[in-house]
Amino acid sequence: MEGEKQEEKYDSFDDYRHNYVIFEDIKGEVGDDYPSFPKEIIRENIENETSIIFECLRLKKYLMNFSNKKECQKRNCCAYVNYMLNKGILNYYKSPTYIFNIYNSYMNHPSNDKIKDLCLSKIIYMDKEKHEKIDNLYSAYKTCHLFFSNERNTTCSLAKSCATAYNNIIYQHPNPDDDKFCKAVNDFKKILEKNEHISGGKCGAQIPYLFSYPDTLTLVHEDPEQNSIISEDHGRSILTEKAYKGSSIAEEQQETAAIRENHITSSISLGSALPVTLFSS
Known part of the structure; x- marks a missing residue:
């Protein structure tokens, strides 16, 4: 996935603020959704399994705030959540691509038909240099x-x-x-x-x-x-x-x-x- 090439688009300041507020609002509201996570997505014991499941649930809840693909694209919603997913694992895993396989398997699950067409091809692992450049921009946006x-x-x-x-x-x-x-x-x-x-x-x-x-x-x-x-x-x-x-x-x-x-x-x-x-x- 790291090698996939797609058109790069950065959040504008306005889009960042919109996406940031949505994500901050939902990130602590996934506790009740934990039992809904499909067990077949993770078939073996992995490091920080519970945290990874919660990230999957946040990914879904975040994307559910966009009513259709057009609205999502207008706000660059996929790029923002992909940035956040990369920010979360970049320094914690030796094989981050494996974690992204989990994220994509979850999005592609039949229970997630409403979100998989929004971002399935855009949830990918970034190399560290690319992520740091985006992080410098978005950190300034946040400040x-x-x-x-x-x-x-x-x-x-x-x-x-x-x-x-x-x-x-x-x-x-x-x-x-x-x-x-x-x-x-x-x-x-x-x-x-x-x-x-x-x-x-x-x-x-x-x-x-x-x-x-x-x-x-x-x-x-x-x-x-x-x-x-x-x-x-x-x-x-x-x-x-x-x-x-x-x-x-x-x-x-x-x-x-x-x-x-x-x-x-x-x-x-x-x-x-x-x-x-x-x-x-």
């Missing part, structure tokens, strides 16, 4: 989603954390060879530029300058040598400007932790009684 959602505590500190998380995408990937990735990042920037705290002058010099990929990186690369020179210069300018602004990965991590703490509610869901999930929040 900014928490900032945008925190209406009661919209401060310049949180705005800075969002802007820093955005810049760290380009800091981590100064020389991308993926036009769609560049477009997703630049479209993300356009949204941030409309926010009064980030780009409206409300927070002044506290907010770091927002970088973007040059247009030459979002077009078909006709001259690889020239594009390499452009990318290298672009990467160096990012590092220089980043150091000048004092914006760092460590700062982003600290400030993101503060956002998450402010975002936690006192409600207790069924998820607290379930086994530890492979999905990280």
